[in-house]
Amino acid sequence: xxPAELTATTTGRDLRVPFGIxxxxxxxxxxxxxxxxxxxxxxxxxxxxxxxxxxxxxLGYTGLLSLAQAAFFGIGAYTSALLAVHFGTPFxxxxxxxxxxxxxxxxxxxxxxxxxxxxxxxxxxxGFVIIGQAIAKNWISLTRGDMGLAAIPKPWFALGPASFTxxxxxxxxxxxxxxxxxxxxVAYLIVRSPAGRNMIxxxxxxxxxxxxGIPTWYYKLVVFMISAAFAGLGxxxxxHYLTVVSPLTFQxxxxxxxxxxxxxxxxxxxxxxxxxxxxxxxxxxxxxxxxELRMIAYGFFLLGLVFWFPSGFAPxxxxxxxxxxxxK
Amino acid sequence: MFYTIIEQxxxxxxxxxxxxxxxxxxxxxxxxxxxxxxxHGEYYMLGTFGAWFAIDYxxxxxxxxxxxGVVATAVIAVVVGNFVMQRIVGAPAEAGVLATLxxxxxxxxxxxxxxxxxxxxxxxxxxxxxxxxxxxLAEQRILIIIVGLVTFVGLELMVTYSRMGxxxxxxxxxxxxxxxxxxxxxHIALWTFIVxxxxxxxxxxxxxxxxxxxxxxxxELITFKTLPIIIMGGLGNVRxxxxxxxxxxxxxxxxxxYVGLQFRDTVGFATLMLVLMWRPHGLFSxxxxx
Numbered sequence: 007x008x009p010a011e012l013t014a015t016t017t018g019r020d021l022r023v024p025f026g027i028x029x030x031x032x033x034x035x036x037x038x039x040x041x042x043x044x045x046x047x048x049x050x051x052x053x054x055x056x057x058x059x060x061x062x063x064x065l066g067y068t069g070l071l072s073l074a075q076a077a078f079f080g081i082g083a084y085t086s087a088l089l090a091v092h093f094g095t096p097f098x099x100x101x102x103x104x105x106x107x108x109x110x111x112x113x114x115x116x117x118x119x120x121x122x123x124x125x126x127x128x129x130x131x132x133g134f135v136i137i138g139q140a141i142a143k144n145w146i147s148l149t150r151g152d153m154g155l156a157a158i159p160k161p162w163f164a165l166g167p168a169s170f171t172x173x174x175x176x177x178x179x180x181x182x183x184x185x186x187x188x189x190x191x192v193a194y195l196i197v198r199s200p201a202g203r204n205m206i207x208x209x210x211x212x213x214x215x216x217x218x219g220i221p222t223w224y225y226k227l228v229v230f231m232i233s234a235a236f237a238g239l240g241x242x243x244x245x246h247y248l249t250v251v252s253p254l255t256f257q258x259x260x261x262x263x264x265x266x267x268x269x270x271x272x273x274x275x276x277x278x279x280x281x282x283x284x285x286x287x288x289x290x291x292x293x294x295x296x297x298e299l300r301m302i303a304y305g306f307f308l309l310g311l312v313f314w315f316p317s318g319f320a321p322x323x324x325x326x327x328x329x330x331x332x333x334k
Numbered sequence: 335m336f337y338t339i340i341e342q343x344x345x346x347x348x349x350x351x352x353x354x355x356x357x358x359x360x361x362x363x364x365x366x367x368x369x370x371x372x373x374h375g376e377y378y379m380l381g382t383f384g385a386w387f388a389i390d391y392x393x394x395x396x397x398x399x400x401x402x403g404v405v406a407t408a409v410i411a412v413v414v415g416n417f418v419m420q421r422i423v424g425a426p427a428e429a430g431v432l433a434t435l436x437x438x439x440x441x442x443x444x445x446x447x448x449x450x451x452x453x454x455x456x457x458x459x460x461x462x463x464x465x466x467x468x469x470x471l472a473e474q475r476i477l478i479i480i481v482g483l484v485t486f487v488g489l490e491l492m493v494t495y496s497r498m499g500x501x502x503x504x505x506x507x508x509x510x511x512x513x514x515x516x517x518x519x520x521h522i523a524l525w526t527f528i529v530x531x532x533x534x535x536x537x538x539x540x541x542x543x544x545x546x547x548x549x550x551x552x553x554e555l556i557t558f559k560t561l562p563i564i565i566m567g568g569l570g571n572v573r574x575x576x577x578x579x580x581x582x583x584x585x586x587x588x589x590x591x592y593v594g595l596q597f598r599d600t601v602g603f604a605t606l607m608l609v610l611m612w613r614p615h616g617l618f619s620x621x622x623x624x
Contacts (some may be wrong), residue, residue: 071428118611124427125370126610129565133603136558140600258558262435269428298451301443308436312429313421 033183037176045175051287052186053243058267058279059193060236066273068229069209074131076260077138078108078234082241083251087155097161101242108238109231116230139256154252161246194276270311272320342587348475350583351482355537356556357563357575359530365506365570366526369422369430373438374534375557380407381535382542383445389458396458400539407535408528415527420520446550459543474543481540486576502526506570562606568616
């Protein structure tokens with residue numbers, strides 16, 4: 007089901023606005039009734055929401071399957087960590103620098119990669135992750151190799167003489183919630199803009215899009231950079247939340263995770279990605295009984311997703327809305 | 335100095351043969367199913383584990399263990415092929431990636447769950463050194479090169495002359511037309527997949543005596559080494575894959591000696607990116623097929 011059809015099924019009495027407000031209100035008061043562990047799980051989900059939004063712009067809207075998100079996630083995490091450890095810069099500087107760095111590195115990587123056709127492009131982006139990890143492991147003077155960078159300070163803000171440190175789980179939750187909300191808004195604005203419609207045109211038929219005058223090459227490159235910047239910002243949050251980064255930040259597993267969030271939630275929808283990231287975290291936390299069993303269950307979940315819900319869970323949500331509306 | 339280079343090249347040809355046997359199966363599967371099989375290394379692992387199980391638990395001789403490893407993998411491949419791979423035919427690329435990743439997770443972690451995640455010692459094979467043209471090589475390495483060549487020639491003959499091989503080529507060119515002229519695409523897909531998985535298993539069993547250690551996570555590394563090879567060789571191109579595997583094997587061996595061992599596992603993807611910048615459709619394909 008395309009996003010257009012999804013909106014079509016929900017016209018009439020739109021329940022999404024009140025439901026959305028209720029969800030935001032619930033998110034704001036969540037720390038009152040959730041313990042530290044569920045809150046930690048939601049923080050991770052919200053951190054992964056950023057790279058997932060980026061991947062959604064790339065895969066769900068422009069139709070490019072990329073596995074490079076983990077590479078940019080790692081670049082963001084290392085940029086942030088290095089700045090914080092070596093220069094002691096405040097959080098917002100590290101955070102923005104991580105996004106800019108990831109976006110800037112995406113430019114020289116994207117120019118050759120985007121010339122490739124589907125499968126070669128997927129492999130090339132996977133190569134970025136593998137090579138990123140090798141650099142993080144072997145550039146020991148900068149990254150300390152396998153030991154990683156430890157004791158990254160918790161986010162702190164400095165405005166003139168006043169400074170404030172986000173130390174506890176609850177305050178970090180609010181910080182991440184605010185950033186995730188802004189990122190969602192930005193993604194929504196991009197998608198709803200004329201540029202977003204051009205992206206969808208490229209996804210549906212690239213040749214046709216080019217023939218009506220859309221500069222497809224330029225669009226793909228810019229979206230690739232934006233998605234990398236989103237991943238970099240997520241990596242920065244991840245580094246500041248866990249306070250350690252290691253070469254394992256660059257791993258295929260993270261790329262897969264982001265892919266599952268986007269495809270599981272429903273590629274090409276913003277709400278689907280939010281749902282996907284919460285679902286994914288719920289799943290990994292619920293399966294935390296035994297690590298091997300967890301991975302096996304995860305594998306079966308993937309197969310179920312591919313064969314029973316090929317367009318993710320978003321159509322399911324849409325059906326739920328129309329069910330509610332019919333009842334009224 | 336010169337002797338070392340030649341020795342490293344010979345070593346590279348040995349590992350190139352190993353990669354070639356795995357990669358040829360993967361590229362055939364891609365040609366027919368249009369799906370990158372992220373679980374391909376796991377069949378390599380399964381073959382090795384089957385043979386290790388036969389030797390360690392039942393004290394069987396190595397040749398019997400080879401057969402057991404390959405047959406065990408074939409049985410698992412029949413199950414996976416029926417339930418997963420056949421359903422991927424005609425699905426979008428993302429579906430293939432997610433489904434095969436799921437299969438990889440299930441196979442790898444089931445083996446770890448059953449046998450534990452630790453390294454195991456593989457005590458079989460022919461590791462006696464022999465001297466050929468002044469080089470000292472383990473017998474097993476010579477066996478690997480021979481099996482690599484035999485596999486390649488056998489596959490070329492099968493793909494060119496046998497009914498099944500012709501059907502495979504037909505499916506890899508146009509699925510709809512095959513359905514029209516009465517080729518059972520799902521049947522061909524299943525058999526291609528089983529042959530590919532068995533080749534991976536064979537490669538695993540042959541390499542085990544050289545690598546000595548066996549562990550549940552070993553398949554992942556092989557998958558990551560095979561992926562660049564099949565892209566460089568031109569997807570679905572058996573001959574190109576063979577050459578690309580040799581290039582990668584030799585490059586890895588030289589990099590490990592002269593640059594540093596820690597860079598060995600990155601050679602594949604680094605080479606791939608350089609090759610793709612120069613020839614976006616792989617080394618041997620004039621135009622993009624996929």
